[in-house]
Amino acid sequence: MKSLTRLDANFSTSPQIDLEDLPDIKAAGFKSIICNRPDSEDGGIHPDHNLLEETAKKLGLEFAYLPVVPGQINDTNVATFKTVIANLPGPTMGYCRLGIRSKILYERSR
Template identity: 40%
Template sequence: MDLRPVTPTYSVSGQISAEDLAAIKAAGFKSIVCHRPDGEAPDQPSFDSIRQAAEGLGIEARHIPVGPMGVTAEAVREMVDAIDEMPQPMLGYCRSGARSTAIFQHTAHLRN
């Protein structure tokens, strides 16, 4: 797992597993947002399995998938809500971290 800071309160990573969540919590993250649609790859854990494990550790989790159409206006609004409503610091993840970075960058003009 490669945690890459984007800001002091938001970092990104490639795909995580339920087993990674203890280390994510130990790194100080209080919430996670998945930007990967379920079923994108056969070996990908479902968001629900990640969410259940995260909540068991006291980490809030939300699913804002960014699929083949790219970052949509609706996804950006959902991400702004997540940033406003969820505890920080937050970890966004997808397959590589690129979508999690892109959607965060799209929220900048709406958060100021």
């Protein structure tokens, strides 16, 4: 599993995850994952969120896709994030390319 930044007992962030990380995420006690990275970012060389979501759900993890363009987080993104995280079982792990967008979204939603 990639290195995590724990923001509080209910939310941590991570850089981009891969399929191989999902069992470790589950074993670490997370119940949900939020993807904040658009599938098309960087030419789509990272795993598509649909594949990650399908595999995560097979492991019993909830998964939400809320793509945000780097440097363009707005109030609508924050409000949507707040709604999504309120409806997911915690603890939750958010990821994007480096984990920064997920961190900003979480902090602004508080």
